[in-house]
Structure formats: structure tokens, C-alpha cells
Amino acid sequence: MSGEIDDSMDIVDEKSSCIVRRFRLLSSAQRKITLGEILSCCTSEEISYIDQKLPDFLYRDFVTTLPLELAERFLEYLTVKDLLTACRVSKPWNRIISGMKIVWRNHCLKFGCNPVTISLSYPKNTCIRGMQIQQDLCDGSAWTQDAIVNLVKSPGRFSALHHDRGYIAGGTSDSIHTHANQDSSESVVIWSVENSSVVVSFPVSGSVSCIKLNYPSLVVCGHFDGTLSSHQVSGNTESDITPGGLLNKFRLHTAPVLSLDFDESEDVLISGSADWTVKVWQLSTGSLQRTISSHSHWVLSVIFTPSSKHNIQNLSGKDIVVMMTRDDIQMYSWIHFLKDNGESLKGLNISDIHIPLKSVTDAVQSFFFTPGLHFDGKTISFVKQMPMFDSHTFGDADIVTIDAVVVDLKYEKIVGGCTVPHSRATTPDFSQVCTGKLDWLDGFSDDSTNGLVCCLGLQDSSMHTVVWS
Structure with missing residues (x-):
């Protein structure tokens, strides 16, 4: 059968x-x-x-049946929102899609995440965080603003600001500029961004035109009377110097100091002035080491970079200063004066680099200045010119800052920002405005998207801060 x-x-x-x-x-x-x-x-x-x-x-399940490489090729065309929706289809889908590291890493880069901080084991979480930050920037909730009042008495105002390690140094200026040998109502205030409180406040002799802070040890002020002053920020029991105590006065400029830079470890202070000169000082003693006077106009900005912090091969072993006037940008270099007793500085007559700006200003007006100079140790960057006329007195040029904008350079689009109040320029380089941490410009991360974004000194005697929410 x-x-x-x-x-x-x-x-x-x-x-x-x-x-x-x-x-x-x-x-x-x-x-x-x-x-x-x-x-x-x-x-x-x-x-x-x-x-x-x-x-x-x-309805074949290509996610689980296809080889992972082929599935990734299909899924990389989906948006992050679609990928997250797909992760909710089933546990196998969630496991496979969440583990596609290349797909998530590429989306991280599209959202502006810092490549160095993208998680190697689970980039999906980094991608979600980057998407949240960009969405917050787009709808205006990434930053919060605050007006800090009652730190100085009117008509005084914050004419110079600088940020370092979560602290803002603000120097004040009145409508009447005083001299170093007269009593002054001007002051410097050190403000903690995290605690929203004054760390130390102390008087200074003369209206402050520019300032730089190296927290917690030192703050240096440039003044409208042509002097500079260095002050202890925290107390020093060994020398009995109280917080805010004067360390040194630097005299010899014959016009307002418009810019300064220093490196405490190198014991160097650089100052640029409206007297058309740049001066190199020994920071600890106040002694003048060299005057560089081959300039045709006010020195708007100076940047000092010691030999250990730049990557210019033909200037290896030399300290560098980059300086900008209305007409040009120049770079000078020398062997540190403590290493060769200043012999290299004595022969400092010809610049290593010269970038003319005059041809640009001739095309518009000869009274134009270029705010914003940057040197990262390898590349010099500057922005286009905007008007500030010689006929105006200092601080009388009505430059209005309206928007703080974040631009995606890769995709050439604005991804967010905020509107900030009117801020009148103190100097051609806008010393009444300072930026906070700039790490986030190299890519978003949890460590970089916190603290101060920028701070402005306003005409109503207040400071206006923009911080990460």
C-alpha cells in the first residue's frame, strides 16, 4: 500500500x-x-x-535578510527621523539599524558634531544629541540671554571685555577720560559666568580701552591715556598683594592703547596704539624691550604667539606677533629676548609677512577699518571692512550689532542664532564685545556646548550675556 x-x-x-x-x-x-x-x-x-x-x-524584510553592507547602502538615504522610526519597528530592526556606525557617523557630521567626540561604539547617541542642538539653534532655544546690571554707576559703561576659563573681565570708561595721575572712578570687574556673581572688583587709573584676562592670576588693561596696567586677580599671600592690586604700569605710548596681548609663561606683553606703534614689553617688570614703528595708521589688533604654539616652519624657534592697521596686516618674529639678551629684537625692522589692505579701502573710502583679526598658529584670517570714520572721536562710531548668527560653512546656510541689543563700538576692533568658548565652532559636543557664547557692553552701563541653555 x-x-x-x-x-x-x-x-x-x-x-x-x-x-x-x-x-x-x-x-x-x-x-x-x-x-x-x-x-x-x-x-x-x-x-x-x-x-x-x-x-x-x-513584504520581504530586507533589513534582516540582506547583507549588512547592502542594508547600510539603502538606509543611508533615510533622514535621522526616519531611521529612528525604523528602529521602533521591531527589536531586530532596532539592533541592526542602531549598530550601523557608518550611517550614524555620517549623519553626525551633517549635524555639525565634532568628529573627535563622536562615540566610536554607539554614534547613534551622538547623532541624536547633534540633531537636538541644531534644532534648538534653529528655533532659538539653544541660547539664553541676560542683562547684568548695577555693576557700575552711570554714566560709566563697560568699554572693554574679555573672557577666559568661564570668567569675564570688564573694564569701564566714562564720557570724560581721566589720566593716570588723577583720581579715577573707573574699575575692572571679574564676573563668574557659571555662578552669575562678581569674583572681584577693583579701581583702575584711567578709562579702559582694551583688556585681557588670564584667570585666576592676571588681568592687563590698556587705557585711553596711552598707558597699560597689570593687576593681580587673586590674592598673593607671599607678596601681600590683594586681589586687584597693581603689579606694573607701562608708560610710553603717546595715544590710546587699542589692543594688547600677553603670555604670562613667556613674560611678554604686546601693545598696539593709535600712535601708530607696537611695543614689546617684559610683563613682569614693565620694561620696554622694543618699539615697532613702521606703520601708517592706528594699530587696531595685535596677536602674540610664542614659538611653542605656532606651526610656521621657516619661523621655527621664534616668537611671532601679528598686527593689523587700517592699511595692512604684518607679521614680525624674533628669538625670545631672555634667550639672546634682546639682540634679535634690536634688528626687528622688516616684517616677515605683509598683507596690504589699502587696495581694498581705496575701492570704497580711505576711512574704513577692518575689525576682527585671527591667527591660529598657522593661518591668518580677517573679515571684510566696515565704516568707522576718522572724524569721529573714540567710541563715537555708532556700530550696531543686531544678530549673532551660526552659519553651516559646508552647506552654506544659516542654522540658527539670536538677536542681541545695540552695542556702540569703543575701539575699531570692538573691544566692548567678547566671545566665550569657541570649541563648538569646530563641532558640537557636550563639553563645548556650555558656558558663554558672547558678551556685549551696552550704553546703559550693563553687560549683556548670551550663554548656552
């Missing part, structure tokens, strides 16, 4: 194979006609069986 059943099954298998072979030889149109005739002959039970089998052919 069993033999007869086996024979009958073989006959069925043979007929099925024959039918399948003939079906494959048909054209597409003939196949459709044949399928229609077959379906018309099926019972309800057979139609139900076909209905159960069709999803296996129509």
Missing part, C-alpha cells in the same frame, strides 16, 4: 515540475492569463492559503 502512495506522489511531483517548467516559458502576459484561470478554479480554502503566503513574497 505504501508503495502505491509513493508512486502517486512521484507522479504529482513530476506533473508539478512539468507545469512549473512550462509556466516559466510563458511571457509575462501569458503568465497573468494563466494565473487568472488558476485562481478561478481555486476553492475558498485554497484562496486563503494563497493570501497567507503572499506577504512572504510582497
Whole structure:
């Protein structure tokens, strides 16, 4: 009996194979006609069986069945929101899609995440955080603003600001500029961004035109009377110097000091003035080491970079100062004066680099200045010019800062920002405005998206801060 059943099954298998072979030889149109005739002959039970089998052919799970490399090629075209939706389809999908590191890393870069801080083991979390930050920037909730009042008495105002390590140094200026040998109501205030409180406040002799803080040890002020002063920030029990105590006065400029830079470890202070000179000082003693006077206009900005912090091969072993006037940008270099007794400084007559700006200003007006000079140890950067006329007195040029804007340079679009109040320029380089931590400009991360974004000194005697929410 069993033999007869086996024979009958073989006959069925043979007929099925024959039918399948003939079906494959048909054209597409003939196949459709044949399928229609077959379906018309099926019972309800057979139609139900076909209905159960069709999803296996129509809705194949390519995420789990395809090789991972091919699945990634398909999924990389989805947006992050679509990928997150796909992760909720099933546990296998969530496991596979969440583990596609290349897909998530590429999206991290699109959202502006810092490549160095992208998680190697689970970049999906970094991507979600980057998407949240960019969305917050877009809808204006990434930053919060605050007006800090009652730190100085009117008509005094914060004419110079600088940020370092979470602290803001603000120097004040009145409508009447005083001299160093007269009593002065001007002051310097050190403000903690994190605690929203004054760390130390102390008087200074003369209206402050520019300032730089190295917290917690030192703050140096440039003054409108042509002097500079260095002050202890924290107390020093060894020398009995109280917080804010005067360390040194630097005299010899004959016009307002418009810019300064220093490096405490190198014991160097650089100052640029409206007397068309740049001076190199020994920071600890106040002694003048060299005057660089080959300039045709006010020195708007100076940047000092010691030999250990730049990557210019042909100037290896030399300290560098980059300076900018209305007409040009120049770079000078020398061997540190403590290493060769100042011999290199004595021969400092010709600049290593000269970038003319005069041709740009001639195309518009000869009274234009270029605010914003930057040197990262390898590249010099500066922005286009904007008007500030010689006929105005200092601080009388009505430059209005309206928007703080974040621009995605790769995709050339604005991704967010905020509107800030009016701020009148104290100097051509806008010393009444300072920026906070700039790490986030190299890419978003949890460590970089906190603290101060920028701070402005306003005409109503207040400081206006913009911080990460």
C-alpha cells in the first residue's frame, strides 16, 4: 500500500515540475492569463492559503535578510527621523539599524558634531544629541540671554571685555577720560559666568580701552591715556598683594592703547596704539624691550604667539606677533629676548609677512577699518571692512550689532542664532564685545556646548550675556 502512495506522489511531483517548467516559458502576459484561470478554479480554502503566503513574497524584510553592507547602502538615504522610526519597528530592526556606525557617523557630521567626540561604539547617541542642538539653534532655544546690571554707576559703561576659563573681565570708561595721575572712578570687574556673581572688583587709573584676562592670576588693561596696567586677580599671600592690586604700569605710548596681548609663561606683553606703534614689553617688570614703528595708521589688533604654539616652519624657534592697521596686516618674529639678551629684537625692522589692505579701502573710502583679526598658529584670517570714520572721536562710531548668527560653512546656510541689543563700538576692533568658548565652532559636543557664547557692553552701563541653555 505504501508503495502505491509513493508512486502517486512521484507522479504529482513530476506533473508539478512539468507545469512549473512550462509556466516559466510563458511571457509575462501569458503568465497573468494563466494565473487568472488558476485562481478561478481555486476553492475558498485554497484562496486563503494563497493570501497567507503572499506577504512572504510582497513584504520581504530586507533589513534582516540582506547583507549588512547592502542594508547600510539603502538606509543611508533615510533622514535621522526616519531611521529612528525604523528602529521602533521591531527589536531586530532596532539592533541592526542602531549598530550601523557608518550611517550614524555620517549623519553626525551633517549635524555639525565634532568628529573627535563622536562615540566610536554607539554614534547613534551622538547623532541624536547633534540633531537636538541644531534644532534648538534653529528655533532659538539653544541660547539664553541676560542683562547684568548695577555693576557700575552711570554714566560709566563697560568699554572693554574679555573672557577666559568661564570668567569675564570688564573694564569701564566714562564720557570724560581721566589720566593716570588723577583720581579715577573707573574699575575692572571679574564676573563668574557659571555662578552669575562678581569674583572681584577693583579701581583702575584711567578709562579702559582694551583688556585681557588670564584667570585666576592676571588681568592687563590698556587705557585711553596711552598707558597699560597689570593687576593681580587673586590674592598673593607671599607678596601681600590683594586681589586687584597693581603689579606694573607701562608708560610710553603717546595715544590710546587699542589692543594688547600677553603670555604670562613667556613674560611678554604686546601693545598696539593709535600712535601708530607696537611695543614689546617684559610683563613682569614693565620694561620696554622694543618699539615697532613702521606703520601708517592706528594699530587696531595685535596677536602674540610664542614659538611653542605656532606651526610656521621657516619661523621655527621664534616668537611671532601679528598686527593689523587700517592699511595692512604684518607679521614680525624674533628669538625670545631672555634667550639672546634682546639682540634679535634690536634688528626687528622688516616684517616677515605683509598683507596690504589699502587696495581694498581705496575701492570704497580711505576711512574704513577692518575689525576682527585671527591667527591660529598657522593661518591668518580677517573679515571684510566696515565704516568707522576718522572724524569721529573714540567710541563715537555708532556700530550696531543686531544678530549673532551660526552659519553651516559646508552647506552654506544659516542654522540658527539670536538677536542681541545695540552695542556702540569703543575701539575699531570692538573691544566692548567678547566671545566665550569657541570649541563648538569646530563641532558640537557636550563639553563645548556650555558656558558663554558672547558678551556685549551696552550704553546703559550693563553687560549683556548670551550663554548656552
